[in-house]
Amino acid sequence: MKRIPLLLAAGVFLSGLPALTAPGISGAALAAELTIAISGITSAEGRVYVAVHHERGNVSFPDTEGAVAGAWRMAKEGGFDISFSGLEPGRYAVSGFHDTDGDGELDMNLLGIPTESFGFGNGASGLFGPASFEASSIALKQTATIRLPIGYSGPAGPTDRRSDQ
Amino acid sequence: MTVNGIPRRGFLAASAACGLAHLAPFASALATTHEDWSDAFDAALEGNRMLLGWKTPPDRLDAAALSVSGTWPGGLNGRFYRNGPSIHDRFGRRYRHWFDGDGMIHEFAIDGGSIAHRGRVIRTPKLDREDAAGRRLYDGYGTRLPDSAPLQGPDGMNTANISVLHHGGELLALWEGGSATRLNESTLAAEGFRSWGPELDGVAFSAHPKRDPDGTLWNFGIHLAPQPKIVLYHIGRGGQLLGVGLVEAGPLGLIHDFAITRHSLVFVIEPFLFDPARLGSASILDAHTWHPQAETRVLVIDKADFGARRWHALPSGFGFHFGNAWEEADGSIRLDYCRARDPGILTETLRYVMKGEFVPSSPPRYTRILLPPGGDGRIVAQEQDAEFARVAPAVVGRRHRYVYTLGSPGEPAGWSFRTVVRRDLETGAIETFDYGPGRIPEEHLFVPKPGGNGGEDDGWLIGTVLDWKAGLTGLSVFDAAAIPAGPLAQAWLPYPLPLGFHGTFVPG
Numbered sequence: 070m071k072r073i074p075l076l077l078a079a080g081v082f083l084s085g086l087p088a089l090t091a092p093g094i095s096g097a098a099l100a101a102e103l104t105i106a107i108s109g110i111t112s113a114e115g116r117v118y119v120a121v122h123h124e125r126g127n128v129s130f131p132d133t134e135g136a137v138a139g140a141w142r143m144a145k146e147g148g149f150d151i152s153f154s155g156l157e158p159g160r161y162a163v164s165g166f167h168d169t170d171g172d173g174e175l176d177m178n179l180l181g182i183p184t185e186s187f188g189f190g191n192g193a194s195g196l197f198g199p200a201s202f203e204a205s206s207i208a209l210k211q212t213a214t215i216r217l218p219i220g221y222s223g224p225a226g227p228t229d230r231r232s233d234q
Numbered sequence: 235m236t237v238n239g240i241p242r243r244g245f246l247a248a249s250a251a252c253g254l255a256h257l258a259p260f261a262s263a264l265a266t267t268h269e270d271w272s273d274a275f276d277a278a279l280e281g282n283r284m285l286l287g288w289k290t291p292p293d294r295l296d297a298a299a300l301s302v303s304g305t306w307p308g309g310l311n312g313r314f315y316r317n318g319p320s321i322h323d324r325f326g327r328r329y330r331h332w333f334d335g336d337g338m339i340h341e342f343a344i345d346g347g348s349i350a351h352r353g354r355v356i357r358t359p360k361l362d363r364e365d366a367a368g369r370r371l372y373d374g375y376g377t378r379l380p381d382s383a384p385l386q387g388p389d390g391m392n393t394a395n396i397s398v399l400h401h402g403g404e405l406l407a408l409w410e411g412g413s414a415t416r417l418n419e420s421t422l423a424a425e426g427f428r429s430w431g432p433e434l435d436g437v438a439f440s441a442h443p444k445r446d447p448d449g450t451l452w453n454f455g456i457h458l459a460p461q462p463k464i465v466l467y468h469i470g471r472g473g474q475l476l477g478v479g480l481v482e483a484g485p486l487g488l489i490h491d492f493a494i495t496r497h498s499l500v501f502v503i504e505p506f507l508f509d510p511a512r513l514g515s516a517s518i519l520d521a522h523t524w525h526p527q528a529e530t531r532v533l534v535i536d537k538a539d540f541g542a543r544r545w546h547a548l549p550s551g552f553g554f555h556f557g558n559a560w561e562e563a564d565g566s567i568r569l570d571y572c573r574a575r576d577p578g579i580l581t582e583t584l585r586y587v588m589k590g591e592f593v594p595s596s597p598p599r600y601t602r603i604l605l606p607p608g609g610d611g612r613i614v615a616q617e618q619d620a621e622f623a624r625v626a627p628a629v630v631g632r633r634h635r636y637v638y639t640l641g642s643p644g645e646p647a648g649w650s651f652r653t654v655v656r657r658d659l660e661t662g663a664i665e666t667f668d669y670g671p672g673r674i675p676e677e678h679l680f681v682p683k684p685g686g687n688g689g690e691d692d693g694w695l696i697g698t699v700l701d702w703k704a705g706l707t708g709l710s711v712f713d714a715a716a717i718p719a720g721p722l723a724q725a726w727l728p729y730p731l732p733l734g735f736h737g738t739f740v741p742g
Contacts, residue, residue, distance in 0.1 A: 176432070178432075178433055178434060178435050178436050178437050179433045179434060179437055179465065179478070179480060180437055180457050180463060180465070180480075181460075182387045182388070182436050182437075183386065183387065184387075184432075184435040184436055186386060187386065192384070193384075194384030194385070196459075196510070196513055197459035197460050197510060197513075198460055220386060221359075221363055221386060221390065
């Protein structure tokens, strides 16, 4: 499993804002807004980090080196939304984790298995590793909301495979 | 079996009849792959009460004062704990392998000949989430659900169902693919995973730790993917971590047990190997491939320097449990192992028993192996069938004379244990007690007599037996030096327990 440090400097700077302008993307058609609907947060300890990947960078998903945007919020139980505006239309995958100790990193054990809760867009999962870009992604034209369950999302969570597309 | 009140087969037939014939290939695959085994098992149990050993018990069992026959030894006081897969069915779904059911901790509290039993399902996070969801959520070792939920790591499917360890003042239920689970000694309630250190959260901790005669504990864990690795643990008498190692040893598969000697840790890597590419729709078990033509690799690791290793080759075979190992003066290692010709017991017998079918397989035999200081290993002897081998605690990793196992009275057929056996490795003598038809013994442990001479046969043998004809489980105690005389005493529960795996005795 690739390391997912998910700490994006841009995300840290912009984290206080209700909606973020994605850094690193410029051009004519930056009209789209992606909302990430985070769920499954089991405590108010630490922070919740998310990262957004565009399809053109999907080779490295979920390595945040290839992310186009990211953010963190103080954790709170349950869930909340984070929106990113000014995105180029296209296909986006998201990932996130609950940084319960607040060190800015997804902690892992000796073998690289995360010891903090994590999740991928649409509740996607991988076998012995991260989910694929495709399964964790959504098409964005003007506005779209993608689910991002983090950790074990309670009784209904893991079986809830609804798509918000 | 019904789905929303509609019989499953009827539903599939109805789909085809409604012009959905193009779904038929999918539907028939669904029927053969995911048809639940509960009905088949229940029907088979009606005709074969031996299957009681694989029936799901209630979540909680209590019996205050067991009826005791014979004379319970006055010095044998303490708690005998056992664990094993127990919740084979829940929410109308039955697991497809014996290894998959949620664990249940059993405590036999023995005080002056008065014996009480408590059984508690081990409430792992996995079982809590399933109970909250009202359905099975996670795949088992040999079961792939059609609709399993994603995991955050191996502990997400941790059933804590293989063994129980009492070390450093803690009671732990052991699995082998992930963490140990802490148990409250007063209530037997599960209290979360045992962490050996921040870097070790969620790392596999096997169900066969070995307590060195110096009081420290050695254990290992196997991770099959994404890269196969063996984790080594050395734990102090107080439960503190003394050392950790990470070993790359090429392709790995199921490794259930290991052996220690005075200077070494010994791993037998049978050519029954995990291939992650096969995991698509297969269970972890079914993603293993048996390579009978390949050789078995034996890895010997120096306890004092995990980087110092030697390798030996052996002809292929398959086993779960070692009896013991020791080092000769010239550095040769003698290794005793319950070993079968192939993994059929795992892939066939212990799978289909969940459906109520007995599929014979190559039995594990008491196999004595010599690992010379250099070169190939050698199989010195292959003797009668034997499983659940145990030696006296004082000789773990040291030269032993006696080993205690289960066995069969006639021609063994995979899982047909009926006898308790003491083998004398010096004279070759084999002493046996036959529980008789209708009874299946489980692992029997050697317990040294308090104030005894510390000898390998100066103790008792204690273990459970399922009387499937009577529908009861009993606890037996033998004089270890007089096995053929039969139990000194037996205490009978008013109910049967499902057949389990391993236990431990805590004197007191």
